[in-house]
Amino acid sequence: xxxxxxxxxxxxxxxxxxxxxxxxxxxxxxxxxxxxxxxxxxxxxxxxxxxxxxxxxxxxxxxxxxxxxxxxxxxxxxxxxxxxxxxxxxxxxxxxxxxxxxxxxxxxxxxxxxxxxxxxxxxxxxxxxxxxxxxxxxxxxxxxxxxxxxxxxxxxxxxxxxxxxxxxxxxxxxxxxxxxxxxxxxxxxxxxxxxxxxxxxxxxxxxxxxxxxxxxxxxxxxxxxxxxxxxxxxxxxxxxxxxxxxxxxxxxxxxxxxxxxxxxxxxxxxxxxxxxxxxxxxxxxxxxxxxxxxxxxxxxxxxxxxxxxxxxxxxxxxxxxxxxxxxxxxxxxxxxxxxxxxxxxxxxxxxxxxxxxxxxxxxxxxxxxxxxxxxxxxxxxx
Amino acid sequence: xxxxxxxxxxxxxxxxxxxxxxxxxxxxxxxxxxxxxxxxxxxxxxxxxxxxxxxxxxxxxxxxxxxxxxxxxxxxxxxxxxxxxxxxxxxxxxxxxxxxxxxxxxxxxxxxxxxxxxxxxxxxxxxxxxxxxxxxxxxxxxxxxxxxxxxxxxxxxxxxxxxxxxxxxxxxxxxxxxxxxxxxxxxxxxxxxxxxxxxxxxxxxxxxxxxxxxxxxxxxxxxxxxxxxxxxxxxxxxxxxxxxxxxxxxxxxxxxxxxxxxxxxxxxxxxxxxxxxxxxxxxxxxxxxxxxxxxxxxxxxxxxxxxxxxxxxxxxxxxxxxxxxxxxxxxxxxxxxxxxxxxxxxxxxxxxxxxxxxxxxxxxxxxxxxxxxxxxxxxxxxxxxxxxxxxxxxxxxxxxxxxxxxxxxxxxxxxxxxxxxxxxxxxxxxxxxxxxxxxxxxxxxxxxxxxxxxxxxxxxxxxxxxxxxxxxxxxxxxxxxxxxxxxxxxxxxxxxxxxxxxxxxxxxxxxxx
Numbered sequence: 001x002x003x004x005x006x007x008x009x010x011x012x013x014x015x016x017x018x019x020x021x022x023x024x025x026x027x028x029x030x031x032x033x034x035x036x037x038x039x040x041x042x043x044x045x046x047x048x049x050x051x052x053x054x055x056x057x058x059x060x061x062x063x064x065x066x067x068x069x070x071x072x073x074x075x076x077x078x079x080x081x082x083x084x085x086x087x088x089x090x091x092x093x094x095x096x097x098x099x100x101x102x103x104x105x106x107x108x109x110x111x112x113x114x115x116x117x118x119x120x121x122x123x124x125x126x127x128x129x130x131x132x133x134x135x136x137x138x139x140x141x142x143x144x145x146x147x148x149x150x151x152x153x154x155x156x157x158x159x160x161x162x163x164x165x166x167x168x169x170x171x172x173x174x175x176x177x178x179x180x181x182x183x184x185x186x187x188x189x190x191x192x193x194x195x196x197x198x199x200x201x202x203x204x205x206x207x208x209x210x211x212x213x214x215x216x217x218x219x220x221x222x223x224x225x226x227x228x229x230x231x232x233x234x235x236x237x238x239x240x241x242x243x244x245x246x247x248x249x250x251x252x253x254x255x256x257x258x259x260x261x262x263x264x265x266x267x268x269x270x271x272x273x274x275x276x277x278x279x280x281x282x283x284x285x286x287x288x289x290x291x292x293x294x295x296x297x298x299x300x301x302x303x304x305x306x307x308x309x310x311x312x313x314x315x316x317x318x319x320x321x322x323x324x325x326x327x328x329x330x331x332x333x334x335x336x337x338x339x340x341x342x343x344x345x346x347x348x349x350x351x352x353x354x355x356x357x358x359x360x361x362x363x364x365x366x367x368x369x370x371x372x373x374x375x376x377x378x379x380x381x382x
Numbered sequence: 383x384x385x386x387x388x389x390x391x392x393x394x395x396x397x398x399x400x401x402x403x404x405x406x407x408x409x410x411x412x413x414x415x416x417x418x419x420x421x422x423x424x425x426x427x428x429x430x431x432x433x434x435x436x437x438x439x440x441x442x443x444x445x446x447x448x449x450x451x452x453x454x455x456x457x458x459x460x461x462x463x464x465x466x467x468x469x470x471x472x473x474x475x476x477x478x479x480x481x482x483x484x485x486x487x488x489x490x491x492x493x494x495x496x497x498x499x500x501x502x503x504x505x506x507x508x509x510x511x512x513x514x515x516x517x518x519x520x521x522x523x524x525x526x527x528x529x530x531x532x533x534x535x536x537x538x539x540x541x542x543x544x545x546x547x548x549x550x551x552x553x554x555x556x557x558x559x560x561x562x563x564x565x566x567x568x569x570x571x572x573x574x575x576x577x578x579x580x581x582x583x584x585x586x587x588x589x590x591x592x593x594x595x596x597x598x599x600x601x602x603x604x605x606x607x608x609x610x611x612x613x614x615x616x617x618x619x620x621x622x623x624x625x626x627x628x629x630x631x632x633x634x635x636x637x638x639x640x641x642x643x644x645x646x647x648x649x650x651x652x653x654x655x656x657x658x659x660x661x662x663x664x665x666x667x668x669x670x671x672x673x674x675x676x677x678x679x680x681x682x683x684x685x686x687x688x689x690x691x692x693x694x695x696x697x698x699x700x701x702x703x704x705x706x707x708x709x710x711x712x713x714x715x716x717x718x719x720x721x722x723x724x725x726x727x728x729x730x731x732x733x734x735x736x737x738x739x740x741x742x743x744x745x746x747x748x749x750x751x752x753x754x755x756x757x758x759x760x761x762x763x764x765x766x767x768x769x770x771x772x773x774x775x776x777x778x779x780x781x782x783x784x785x786x787x788x789x790x791x792x793x794x795x796x797x798x799x800x801x802x803x804x805x806x807x808x809x810x811x812x813x814x815x816x817x818x819x820x821x822x823x824x825x826x827x828x829x830x831x832x833x834x835x836x837x838x839x840x841x842x843x844x845x846x847x848x849x850x851x852x853x854x855x856x857x858x859x860x861x862x863x864x865x866x867x868x869x870x871x872x873x874x875x876x877x878x879x880x881x882x883x884x885x886x887x888x889x890x891x892x893x894x895x
Binding site for chain 2: 076154244246339
């Protein structure tokens, strides 16, 4: 049934794209509330200012976060080996990520319940960590994919992960963390500049411009590093793109600069990094011109361009192994069965448009700026 | 090969985080439905008090909802962090309902929950009611997908083993969706959540009446809780889990363990009301039995026997022997070339692959399951028996509570229709002190279902001990202690905010800056 309609190889590429779309959806929506969370105590100096900032994301952050949850679920359903190996391989980083993400639902819901200064200061700290730590960790984790994680499979195809938390902190991974943190802080501040009143918006414009500059430098440094000395991975055997998902049937070479192979083979892929760079430059300029709405759109381009750049560089690798490169996970040997991919594709095609429709409706209902004067209208019994 | 410290710690962490998550989820399910009922009355009658009721219970809903979302994040990712082999081995099937839960249910619930709280002045009356209904629908749909995933672990239908990929793969998605165990579990679990929501509203309203405050709201809230709770508490018991019980081997073992029925009872089987299961002697002492009852519950008949533990262990033993065939054939297939498999081994594997999981049970006792000794086979067969006394007592307390809830709601319903709440302080006290009982019932229900599933992660397919990640025990110690400390702190804050909001009552709902 499935192979007649769409081939296994095509399904795998489509599911690689779907994970990319979910990641971009996550960065574009939840990204702004994470970035705002990371910086709202700097943008808002008084309690009223902070409440206005939080009110601007309060009704929507919960739905935004589901992009992340669905991303996890989709990785489980479509790339079970990736889900299993990456999350167990990043064990302590995942624990740190979960704890900081857990601070957010409780922080948003509980901060306003009491007026005591210490209560609110404590939740302010929790929300800052809940925004900043994940924003940093996502980049650290993503950059580790470029370096490869230390894993292999035993005779029963059980993933065995070696190496601990601190082995994740390679300088290139830290650079990845700076890229994701600055990218999401830019996004959150472009959003704040668009959605809240003065004086918070002015601070958001300044911080957003600083973040875009940091992003630009870090992104370009990473580009130079990847194209010069950083080792990349490349498949050196012929792979059956429609073969069974068994990651132990290929050979892989580790070669400096190999992460640029795809860009040489398909030059149109350069559009992604170019978008990221131009988007950051445009966001910087537009924030200066006080065109916050346009700056936010430019920041959307930065999010998408950066994620696509990473995905294009890695393809067909999902997660290379630094210790046993031949056992790296790729698009061609780590997916679910054709049947599962096909059925889940159907579900995505039906439900993703519905989600986009009702999400846009909610954003439309909530349009308008939250200012210190109209703030009471935006607060409720949360 | 298997680090049993990691197994124990990972199981402890999963149990801790799942039981904790399940403190909040059923209340979200129940309260969201009650909010829909209250707001529907507001929209139909236009009486302001029903809006204030919706908002007041909505605040309590929100405090609880945040905890449910927060603790659910851990559940979504724990299969990968701590149960990597499980995730690989069954992800092709199990991952799909989890992803669908996000796409179909959690997105809906989470996107609209913000507008439930903050959209009262932004949309029309009907519009807001629809938003509330979508939140409630989202949370119940979420339970549906999670229980389809869980039902598959209890009774894995629509799947086969693929030796090329060394994992289970989907053969029939509709079989997974329409799994009878999943259907029964969904109805039972969701209704249990509705009961919890009803008791929550009933108890707190009773407290207001006892204090003589917020009487108008409390009486109306009690009437809603009494009627909704009565219908749901009957559903929990009548449409309970047992309709799915006898599908699948492990479900049979679960029933036998719940009943501490060591020997197969002749039809019609009698139900052991009380007794003292003795695991060492494999007997139940001082059993008080009700004739016919078990046969009626478990087989819906008077002429079918209910298998006892001894017979089920014997069946497990024979399946282990067949599974050893599959396991040795698999070794041959895995060592040969993938393109031209050994025909004899392939045939031997195909014939016995349904029992492969039983051979994996032997990995607890030997590294070479294909060459297991009779003693090892016997030990593995007996390892299919879950913890009998725990199941026996958990089930009895849970059912006792379920019956008590029916009586409680029936009384409340009677008093509500007669407008006699104020004349019966004894009932108000009883209702108030019943507040913690639904939590005890649902947690015991989880224990019966999931602890009773042991030693399997997926019945007959994958033993729990094999499913863990090959990570260092130190890592799991760290996260286990971390979660315990972090969750305890959150629980304290949650309890503090709930009691504070309840004490201040509906009048204290000023959102002071």
